[in-house]
Amino acid sequence: MNRASPDHDPNDQTSWWRHGVVYQVYPRSFADANGDGTGDVEGIRSRLPYLQQLGVDAIWVCPWYPSPLNDGGYDVADYRDIHPRFGTLADAEMLIADAHRLGIRVIIDLVPNHTSSEHPWFEAALAADPGSRERARYIFRSGKGLDGDLPPNNWTSVFGGSAWKRVADGEWYLHLFDHTQPDLNWENEEVRAEFDDIFRFWLARGVDGFRIDVSHGMVKDPAFPDVEITEELLESSQATDHPHWDRDGVHEINRRWRRVLDESGSDVMMVAEAWVNATNLPLYLRPDEYHQSFSFDFLVTPWGRDAAIAAIDRAIGAARAVGSTPTWTLSNHDVMRHTTRYGLLADTNWRTWPLTGPASALDPDLGLRRGRAASLLMMALPGSAYLYQGEELGLPEVWDLPPEVLDDPVWEDSHHEQKGRDGCRVPLPWSTDGPSFGFGDAEPWLPQPDSFGDLSVDAQTGVPGSTLEMYRTALAARALHMVGDESFEWLDLGDEVLAFRRGSGAICILNYGGATIDLPEGRVIVSSTDVGHGLPGDACAWVLPA
Ligand code: NOJ
Secondary structure (H helix, E strand, O other): OOOEOOOOOOOOOOOHHHOOEEEEEOHHHOOOOOOOOOOOHHHHHHOHHHHHHHOOOEEEEOOOOOOOOOOOOOOOOOOOOOOOOOOOHHHHHHHHHHHHHOOOEEEEEEOOOEOOOOOHHHHHHHHOOOOOOOHHHEOEEOOEOOOOOEOOOOOEOOOOOEOEEEOOOOOEEEOOOOOOOOEEOOOOHHHHHHHHHHHHHHHHOOOOEEEEOOOOOOOOOOOOOOOOOOHHHHHOOOOOOOOOOOOOOHHHHHHHHHHHHHHOOEOOEEEEOOOOOOOOHHHHOOOOOOOEEOOHHHHOOOOOHHHHHHHHHHHHHHHHOOOOOOEEEOOOOOEOOHHHHOOEOOOOOOOOOOEOOOOOOEOHHHHHHHHHHHHHHHHHOOOEEEEEOOHHHOOOOOOOOOHHHOOOHHHHHOOOOOOOOHHHOOOOOOOOOOOOOOOOOOOOOOOOOHHHOOOOHHHHOOOOOOHHHHHHHHHHHHHHHOOOOOOEEEEOOOOOEEEEEEOOOOEEEEEOOOOOEOOOOEEEEEEOOOOOOOEOOOEEEEEEEO
C-alpha cells in the first residue's frame, strides 16, 4: 500500500477514511496463535485473509503495548513496544506489512490521558519528592482536611470511587479511571513532547492511523473545583461544562497532533474517542483537528424510528458543518453488544458509561433481529463505519461469566455493583468445536458459552442468511452502491419506516413497525431477514429500484 505522497492534501475529500469500514480488533480475544489462551499479533496476522474477504478497509488494534493489563492494556507501561504476551515489535511490523499487501490499513490505539502505574515515569514520580520534575508529569496535589487525609476534591473515577489515591508521603494523585492509571499532566511540555515522539515512532513503522483514547479528557480545570452533582451529570456522561471533560484546552492538543500527522506527508488519520455532546462534536472535527470522531450519540440511541432519524441528522449535520464525514459505530469493547442491547425489554439509560448492565428482561431473538437490521442501516449511511470484532457473527453479550473470571477493573472498583465489560470481550469462535472453538489451543482467558460453536466463522461461512454472509454481502454492496458519493436523502415511506436514498439510487429501508410492508419495485441487494413477502417489522433491506 503506497501511503507516502509528499504533496498529499490532508483535507483531501477522497481520503479513504471518509467512507472506510474499520474492523476493531481486541487483541486478547481475536485469535491466539501461540496457544497461551490469550490472543496475539500473530493471531491477527493469520486471520488477515478472513478480514480481507469480509471486505474491510482497515483494522483498529486496541492497545498492544507492554502493560500489567489491569484495564485490558489501556494502562500502558511502554508506548514503544509490544506486550510479550502479544508478540514483538517485529511481529507488529510484519502485521502492518502483510495488512498493506492485502489492501488493509492499520490504525493503532494511543492512550494519552494516563499511563500505567508501572510506567517508568510513574515509578520515578513515586520515588521522587513532592514538587519534583518527576511528579510534575502527573497530577499530584495535597489533600484536604487537617492532615490532608481527604482527597483534594470530590471527583470520582469513571470506574467507581474517588478519582484520587494517596501515596506514602501524603500527596494524592489523580486517576480518572482505575488507580493503576494515573492521569498525565498535559500542562507539562515534557508530556506533550513525549507524545509527539510516540506518534512519530509508530508513523515510522507504517501505521495508517491512531484511535485516541479519552480524547476529551486530557485538560482539567486548573482550579480543580468540586463537581456540582447536577441532574444532567447523573443522566449523561456527555454532560457539558465539566471540570475535566471536553474542555477548550484539548483543541490545542488536537491541533498539535494533527500537525505531527500532516508533517508525515501521508494520508494518516486520527479518530477521537470523545464522549461529547453533538453540539461540541464538530469542534473536534475541524480541518486542523481530528479526521474522525465517533458518533456515540447514534450508539446510545434506543431502538425507535424517530430517535434514529434525529441521531443520524445530528451526526451528519455535525460532520458536514466542518467539512468532515460522520463516523458510525454500534458496538465496541466498552459497551454491551448491540445484538443484546436491542433485545433489552426494560428502559435503559444508554447515556451513562460504561454501558453495561443487568440482563433482567431480555429477548435474545429480538436483539439479534434488530441488531442485524441496525447493522445494515449503519453500513448504508454516508461516512465511515466501525465494526467491532464478532458483530459480523451476531455474537451476543455473554451475561453469565462467573465472578471469579471477571477481569474488568469496573467489577472491583464498583465494589461488585457492576459486572463490567468482559461480556463483550469473550474470545471469538472460529470453528464449530475444539477446546476454544478455534480461538487457540489452550483454554481461553475468558470462557466461551457453548452457543459460540454454532455462531463460529466456520458454522456461518457459505450459509445463506447467516449474519456473517449478511455482512459480507453488505460490505461488497456498500462498495458498489453506498460510497463514492456522500449524498443522502430521507424518503417518506410511512410513520414507522426509516428510509433514505443514496447517491447511486440505492434505497435503505428499516421497518420499525409491527406489520410487514411492501418493498419498492427493484432488486433487493441485501436484507436482514427473508423479504419474500415484503419487509417485516424490525428488519432492514437495501433495494436498487427498477
Ligand atoms: C476508553 C477505552 O475504550 C476503555 O476501554 C478504557 O477503559 C478507558 N478509555 C480508559 O483508558
